[in-house]
Amino acid sequence: MKKNNITIHDIARMLGISSSTVSRALSGNPRISLKTREAVANLAHEKGYHPNVMASSLRRGKTKTVGLIIPRINRHFFSNVIGGIEEVLNLSGYNLMICQSDESHEKEIENLKTLMNLRVDGIFISMATGSTNSEHLKNCLSRGVRLMMFDRVDEELPVDRIVLDDFEGAYQTVKHLVEQGYRKIAHFSGPEHINVYRNRKRGYLEALKDSGLEVTSGLILQDVLDREKGYEACLSLLAGKDVPDAIFSSSDFSALGALLAAKKKGVSTPGDLGIAGFANEPFTELFDPPITSVDQNSIEMGKTLAQLFLDKESEERVGSEPYTIVLKPRLLIRKSSLRKT
Amino acid sequence: MKKNNITIHDIARMLGISSSTVSRALSGNPRISLKTREAVANLAHEKGYHPNVMASSLRRGKTKTVGLIIPRINRHFFSNVIGGIEEVLNLSGYNLMICQSDESHEKEIENLKTLMNLRVDGIFISMATGSTNSEHLKNCLSRGVRLMMFDRVDEELPVDRIVLDDFEGAYQTVKHLVEQGYRKIAHFSGPEHINVYRNRKRGYLEALKDSGLEVTSGLILQDVLDREKGYEACLSLLAGKDVPDAIFSSSDFSALGALLAAKKKGVSTPGDLGIAGFANEPFTELFDPPITSVDQNSIEMGKTLAQLFLDKESEERVGSEPYTIVLKPRLLIRKSSLRKT
DNA sequence: TAAAAAAATACAATCGATTGCGCAAATATT
DNA sequence: AATATTTGCGCAATCGATTGTATTTTTTTA
Known part of the structure; x- marks a missing residue:
């Protein structure tokens, strides 16, 4: 320039x-x-x-910029969160610096470093799948960075958190499947070290238990989150000895994979196999049949995150207790899980 | 902090x-x-x-940050461009500040102002649908900002440009439809003031002409870019007196809308109605039938953009002639447009 | 050994905006 | 008219890193 x-x-x-x-x-x-x-x-x-923002920031020790670290921007959930954050933040003259971790721990550390060098006023982060520990975050905290986590959080760290009630979303979904008459419900899960998948699985298990249904370990598949894996997993379930009559997936992508696999095998959905996903990706309502899913209240999550940040920022009292705000999910029942008329 | x-x-x-x-x-x-x-x-x-990046930037007059203004981050095309840009830029220690215009002219101006205040070293922009003029960009240029445009560009402005050969993409697609035996090909277009839609329409027209086919004005529908509009447009075409046997859409979303409408009406694709879209959105290959589309070489576009920026940045010779780099599209033929076996 | 050349480091100004403190002019008070 | 207030504004330091120009130290050369 x-x-x-x-x-x-x-x-x-x-x-x-x-x-x-x-x-x-x-x-x-x-x-x-x-x-x-x-x-x-x-x-x-x-x-x-x-x-000149730089001169002003340098002098005031405030950049009026917030950093955001997310796995991927092209996920419906995350781009909505971004929308929510910006809506609130921009009104107060803040900017958002978006970084993608690509689900990699190393990139996440790199992003963190970049944002710290930029002296952003706060960092919002949803952890990468690859991050199995939080040392880098602790490091950040010890430097006095205002860190806030959302969705994929570390539940131990003393930071503000905005999360979805994943347990509840999963519980409701599985209860709904049971109501529809499904009895052998399989589950596609994600890495155990990530809170959202852990909680969704807990919801699944609890709902089975409350419905008097048995837990079959062969019906719980770990790390089935993308379309390809969902496709394969569904095929193998259909070919196995414990054939499920429904699948509750922690991810819409693998739910879609399952749907495509079922279609391929001539297994009808929802008749022979009920399917429900999680995240309410836009494509879920476009397929035939449309896929039942759980809306994560993503825009609201972004707004809440930003608002909490602004509130604490204006209060000045840095040492206040960290909040954990839990948002409610919304079960969207679509044809893929509707067996009763 | x-x-x-x-x-x-x-x-x-x-x-x-x-x-x-x-x-x-x-x-x-x-x-x-x-x-x-x-x-x-x-x-x-x-x-x-x-x-402290601010102190360093202030002193050196370089922020090592590039601004990006795009209509929406959750479009497959744009998120890929971002990926490409970051891949190249990060290697040289540059950061990317991403702004969404939401297709609004006012927001675009706002974004521009934000980035100028931040004193970014360059601004990459793909124009919003709402931007019918380029006064704001001229303003920028006169201040000496290094502006680069991509995809949706102003073809008059003296700036570097990276674009897709939209004409060629459209031409090939329509030629392909003709080869498949389709004779009455409709076209869903976008706003005339946007180069990409203008050029796609030109390609469509030229291909018809070269194939000895007549242009029927009733088959060219303006401003049909999203799913809803595509759905409506297809319904009205099917109900009209000039019923097409194929649709070439400037957008995958409206192509999908058309596919859903055809399905609803019991019109078979590709048998009775061939359909082709543009942009290679991920969903295009997941539907039944998978939708023919044109890949925009998005990652490459991002990389090229960033590389050109870096090259010029290191050369120091600011006044060099603006480049226009044209990337080749790639027609992806899928079932929705395959009538011959 | 003294002078010259080279190597290593220090000084101080600078980038542009902010802000505590102080000075001067205008207005109010007695 | 003399003093006290208030109002309006300027001075100069500051934020942290960079860099042209010394200055000091070390090494080389005559």
Whole structure:
């Protein structure tokens, strides 16, 4: 960028006043007379003055920027969270620096470092699958960074957290499947070290128990989160000796894979095999049959996250107790799990 | 962020040397003895020194940050472009500041302002549908901002451009439909003021002409880009007097809408109605039938964009002629447009 | 051994905005 | 009219890193 940028010094010189006056005038400080303030505002506008954020940040020790670390931006859930965060943050003049970890621990550490160098005022993070420990986060905390976690969180760390009631979402879904008459319900799960998958599985188990159904370990498949894995898993379930009559998947992608596999094998959904996913990806309602899923209240999560950050930021009392806010999921019943008419 | 950050001055004091030496040592300046450089590096590492990017940017007039303005991050095309950009940029230590215009002109202007305040070293932009003029971009240029456009570009502005050969993509697709025996091919288009839709339509028209087919104005529908509009448009085409036997859509979303509408009406695809979209959204290959589409080479576009930026940035010769790089599309023929066996 | 050359480091200004403190002018108070 | 307030503004330091120009130290050369 060329250096033809106007500074407050330029404005000061043109008006024959000092740069401190210009600074105060621009910020609307009442110690400066209205006449001067207007003169400054006019000239600034006329000359196209843009404050140098770096200089201001350096001096004030605040960047008015928040960093966001997420596994992937092209997941419906995360892009919605981003939307929610920006909606709230932008109103207060904050910017969002988005980083993708690509589910890799190393990249997550790299992102963290980048954001720390940038001296962002806060960091929002949803952990990568690859992050099996939180040393890097602890490191951050010990430096005094304002860290906030959402969705995929470390439940031990003393930080603010916004999470979905994954247990509840899973519980309701499985209960719904049972109501529809399904009795042998399989489950596609994710890595145990990630809270959301752990909790969804807990919800699944609890719902089975409360319904008087038996838990069959062969029906619980770990690490089945993408379409390919879902496809394979479904095929092997259908070919196995414990054939399920429904699948509750922790991921819409693997639920879709299962649907495609069932279709391939001539197994009808929802008749012979009920299917339900999780996350309410847009594609779920477009397939035939549309796939039952759980909406994660993603926009709300983003907004809540940002609002909590802003609240704490304005309060100044840094040492306050960390909050954990739990949002409610919403079960979206679609044809793929509707057997009764 | 708390102020317990270590600075080069702290390191200098601890080592009993000057901060300028520390600065040079950290940057590996050979004027500093190896012994000192190592001592500095060690202490910096030990104390967890993180350079203050703001201070450095302010002094050097370079932020090592590039701004990106796109309509939406959750479009497959754009998130891939982001991936490509980051892959190249991160290697050179640059960061990417992502802004969404939400297809709104006002937001685009707002984003531009934000990025200018941040003094980013360059701005990559793909224009919003709502932006019917480029005054805001001209404004930017006159301030000396290094602006680069991609995909949805202003073809008049003196800036670097990376675009897809939309004409070619459309031409090939329509030619393919003709080869498959389709004769009355409809077209879903987008706003005329956007280059990509204009060029796709041109490709469509040219292909019809070269195939000796007549252009029927009733078969060209403007502003049919999302699923709902595609659905409606297809219904009305099927109910009209000029019923097409194929649809070439400028958007995968409206192509999907058309597919769903055809299915609803009992019109078989590809038998009675061939369908082809544009953008190679992931869902296109998952439907039954999978939808023919045109891949936009999105990752490559991002990489090219970033690489060109870096090249020009290192060359220093700011006034060089703007480039326009045209990438080739790739037609992905799938079942939705395959009538011959 | 003294002078010259080279190597290693220090000094101080700078980037642009902010802000505590102080000074001067305008207004109010006695 | 003299003093006390208030109002409006300028001075200068500061944030942390960078860099042109000394200055000091070490090494080389005559």
